[in-house]
Amino acid sequence: MADEKTDKLPVNVTNLTSQIKSVVNSESPIMAQDFSWLHRGIVEVFPQPTDINSEIESLEKRLANSNRPLRVKLGIDPTGADIHFGHSIPVRKLRAFQDAGHTAVLIIGDFTARIGDPTGKSEVRRQLTQADVAQNAQTYLDQVRPILDFDTPGRLEVRYNSEWLSQLNLGKILELLSTMTVGQMLAKEGFAERYKKENPIFLHEFLYPLMQGYDSVAVEADVELGGTDQKFNIAVGRDLQRHFGQTPQFGLLLPILIGTDGVQKMSKSLGNYVGLSEHPGQKYQKLQGVPDNLLAQYFELLTDLPLDKLPENPRDRQMLLAWEVVKQYHGEQAANEAKEAAKSGGKEGAVPEFSLAEIPHFPAKLAFILNATGLCKSTGEGRRKIQEGGVRLDGDRITDVDITYQEPSELYGRVLQVGKNKFVRLVP
Amino acid sequence: MADEKTDKLPVNVTNLTSQIKSVVNSESPIMAQDFSWLHRGIVEVFPQPTDINSEIESLEKRLANSNRPLRVKLGIDPTGADIHFGHSIPVRKLRAFQDAGHTAVLIIGDFTARIGDPTGKSEVRRQLTQADVAQNAQTYLDQVRPILDFDTPGRLEVRYNSEWLSQLNLGKILELLSTMTVGQMLAKEGFAERYKKENPIFLHEFLYPLMQGYDSVAVEADVELGGTDQKFNIAVGRDLQRHFGQTPQFGLLLPILIGTDGVQKMSKSLGNYVGLSEHPGQKYQKLQGVPDNLLAQYFELLTDLPLDKLPENPRDRQMLLAWEVVKQYHGEQAANEAKEAAKSGGKEGAVPEFSLAEIPHFPAKLAFILNATGLCKSTGEGRRKIQEGGVRLDGDRITDVDITYQEPSELYGRVLQVGKNKFVRLVP
The missing domain is CATH 3.10.290.10 (RNA-binding S4 domain)
Incomplete structure (x- = not known):
């Protein structure tokens, strides 16, 4: 299991560690600090010091040396109300930053949601009212409340990006656009294929990565979290921060969670999801059936349990996963009840x-x-x-x-x- | 000469006339009206009724049937102060529309001029202050005063495009951008070659044609005048007007004037220009030396003289051109003085x-x-x-x-x- 984890860590994280050893004194606080909370279950941190560019500061060094809490950004799309465990992955990492003393900056992308898709062609980007957005945002916050630290002062900042995006005028937007070329934008995954296939790309689509990037400028983010599909957008944020005289943020990429079918990305439309608002009994039922090939990833991403001390028996592992996750969201008693209900064969669990x-x-x-x-x-x-x-x-x-x-x-x-x-x- | 002119008229103007004959009654006011003022010295009017799309109204029909003055737009770039006879070509056509009872809408592109080039790379698009722009605009108006009708009420409207462009917010700009695809924009002359050669095209450059197009929406233009290089931008204006529920404008394209060297486009930097602010004697001197191959175009574009009644002797034609143009700008007495001064061999003309x-x-x-x-x-x-x-x-x-x-x-x-x-x- 531990080996599996090490295999999954990207090679450059290993390189990073050796780099740090070579450039900092071994007595340095960096080496003294334990960054396992940071490294657990991540795909990539960028930028990394390299042989070519060894003066790049590492995220670990920044974390160790900063004399203030870092601002760690996560953007939220408030177009849907319900979220599932796939969405919880970056939120859990955000909590890890909070626990290390940093500030989680949750950005509700209300501006885009309220505009919708100007071409009117996308069902996904239908236009929401301010009330829709406010309700979706509230539902989102309710669902992540068991994960994040909402109470310690200075650990959580919730911002709506309409605060700054609605203030942008044409001059500023020309400035944002001028930081990138058509070639750079067309190199973005998604655009590249569509352009090659001669599928239309509408010009406004080029603005979305810049808007997300400008969010980083507006909140002065030090780190941005996201799925692996967010690398381009996070890099755009770095460029814009540099353009506006800020120190560019680090990008921290997290894996996309596989659904309970063990095959496809977790998704509500595929039915292979576990929802954060589901009943403890439902959560338990779904999680105790997770296929064996997923257990390692689920433990790594959805729990804080040490990965080298898991039960050997696969069935025990499944039950431990289900119990541990239900406990996180609903407490130990609910986890025990869900476990009992599942044992007694009631597929429906503890729902009266x-x-x-x-x-x-x-x-x-x-x-x-x-x-x-x-x-x-x-x-x-x-x-x-x-x-x-x-x-x-x-x-x-x-x-x-x-x-x-x-x-x-x-x-x-x-x-x-x-x-x-x-x-x-x-x-x- | 008259034949030469007919040759220069685009073939589709001839087609247009036959189209009109086939769709309107020969007693119609369109046929009764003389549109030679409109057709003189133009390259193209678009759109045109075609065999495929014969319900497209022609500009002639619109002019004949409109129960209000049409709004005829010409955009002005206030980055330079001095203009030359090349710039006067669309202004003279604008005057022809005024004389036919329509409204000239001169748009001073102050917004772009005040922003400059956000990349800071273009000397051409350096940032101007509001005072610079106001002074350049005033100088421009002073220079075109002899051409346009400034006095008849309702015949001239001078607008600064910062009036509407500075009011655009991100939502509206996303809407503008969403009306076009990357493929359509890259098909634009200039962009296509640069993209093919892998020369960088910055994203903000895509907004300029849309800004010019939005000017047409803001002033509700019925016709836009421009050089042949403006066809794409004028077409973008048509698309945006349609998007915003307006009847799309007609585009009227005018030729680019060849300079007094008879070879290259008239341009201050090439020294082959005649400036509108030059002394009558200087104008006369330069124009009486125009090469024979340019005389036909100069008479057609810079004067209202009937082209079939010009002197046979080339030297007489040169002198008539010089006299006629100086008269337009400075009156008959100044024209006569300039002619006398030139005759007396004083290359410097009537300058004390x-x-x-x-x-x-x-x-x-x-x-x-x-x-x-x-x-x-x-x-x-x-x-x-x-x-x-x-x-x-x-x-x-x-x-x-x-x-x-x-x-x-x-x-x-x-x-x-x-x-x-x-x-x-x-x-x-």
């Missing part, structure tokens, strides 16, 4: 059931069902909770206050949820 | 001379010389005139109030000018 036979008549409004199940104290409270975005069915938020079900069978087996902690499974 | 021997001592400040020559009433007025940008030496504006000449010989043969009408030639 409610028999729809108790509802006297259908069609029935959801607000009425919320009251009948006891999740809300009245139909009126049910309506309010729906309006506030606090009601979910199988994890999907319901926003239509008048939604009505014709037959109880439409709801059989589905999990109805209010807020973070109230669930019932609807049964016949 | 001032002997520098009259100045008691050198080094001498220019402000002092201005007083000594009588061009200004005092050294103080000389300083003020320099500060106001009203003083030129050989047509180049002097802006340094303290400029000092060490020896009279530095000035021998040069023409010193204050305002539009006061000149002396400095002689030993």
Whole structure:
């Protein structure tokens, strides 16, 4: 397992360590400090000191020598409400920086979300209202609350990028654009293939990497976290910071999490995901079934457990993973309950059931069902909770206050949820 | 001569006329109207009704049927102060539209001029102050005053494009950019060659055609005039107007004037130009030497004379051209004087001379010389005139109030000018 991990670390991290040894005194605080929290489960840190350019400072050196907390940026796209464990990977790394005394700067990309796709062609970039964005951002923050340190003063800064992007005028935008050439932009993964295939690339698409890069300027980021697909954009941020007289940020790239099918990238549309807002029992069920080939990565990325002390038996490893992760998000008691429920064979785990036979008549409004199940104290409270975005069915938020079900069978087996902690499974 | 002109008219103008005949009644006001003022000396009008797309309205039809004056746009780059007869070609066409009852919309491109080139690499696009731009714009207007109708109400609108461009925010700019693809932009003449040669094209350069196009949206242009090199930019304006729900403008392309050397495009740096601010005598001298092969184009573009009634003798044609053009800018008396001066062999024409021997001592400040020559009433007025940008030496504006000449010989043969009408030639 430990070997596997070492194999996965990029070669240049090893090079980096030897570089540091050669340039700093062995008594230096850098060598004294333990950076395993930084190195765990990462793909790459850039830039790196190289033989050619050995005066580049390493991130480790910066961390060790800085006389102030570093500002560690993570950008969030508030177009969707629910996030899954794939999204949690950089957030967990952000927490590791917080624990080392640094400042997490979460940037909610509300500006782009509120503009949508100007060509109107992309379903993905549909235009959201300010209220949509605010609600999605709040839902996001609720979901990452168990991961991040929200309480220690100075450890978390939440910023909306409309704060600075809405202030940009044409002069400034020309300046941003002037820092890059068409050739550089077309070299970006994604653009290169589309250009080669003569698929249209709209000019405004060239601005998005610059907007993300300008976020780094605006918050004066020292480090930016992202998936491996973010390397280009993070590098653009470095260039812009240099252009505006700032010390360029480091990029720290994290792997893309494979879904519970063991094959494809975790994704809601592929159904191979574990959602952060799912019930502890659901989380446990999904995680205890993770294929053996994924266990190493899941332990490395989703837990802080030492990787050389894991159980030998694969089934024990699966159960430890499930228990450990549920504990992180819901506490030890919920983890134990989920484990017991799973043992007792109840595939549905610890979700209490409610028999729809108790509802006297259908069609029935959801607000009425919320009251009948006891999740809300009245139909009126049910309506309010729906309006506030606090009601979910199988994890999907319901926003239509008048939604009505014709037959109880439409709801059989589905999990109805209010807020973070109230669930019932609807049964016949 | 008349044949030569017909040859130069693009084939599709002929096609256009036959199209109109086929779609409108011969009693229509279009056929009754004389559009020779429109067709004289142009390269192309676009779009044109075609066999494929015969429902496209022609510019002639629009002119004939519009129940309001059309808005005819010409963009001006206020980075240089002095303009020459090459610049006058579209301005003269603008005057023709004014005389036909339409509104000339002169757009001073102050926004771009004030930004300069954000890469800082282009000497051409150096950043100008607001005061520079205002002075250049004023100088431009002074020079085109003899061409345009400044007096008839509703015939002239002067606009500065910072009025709308400085108001653009990132959302709007993304929208502008989203109307075009990288492939379309790289097809633009200039970009295509540079991209092929792997010469860098900076991203902000893609915004300039869109900014010019957005000018058309802002002023709701019906027609845009420009040199043949402006076809792409004018077409971008059409696309943006369509995007914003306006009827797209027509493009009217004018030829690039060949300089007095008969070979290259007229250009100040090549020395083959006649400046609009030059003395009548200088204009006459230069124009009476225009090579025979250029006379047809010069008559067509720089005068309103009927082209089939020109003198047969080439020397007579040269003199008629020179006289006619000087008359346009300075009136009949000045034209006659310039002609007499030229006849009497004085290569310097009607410029009075001032002997520098009259100045008691050198080094001498220019402000002092201005007083000594009588061009200004005092050294103080000389300083003020320099500060106001009203003083030129050989047509180049002097802006340094303290400029000092060490020896009279530095000035021998040069023409010193204050305002539009006061000149002396400095002689030993």
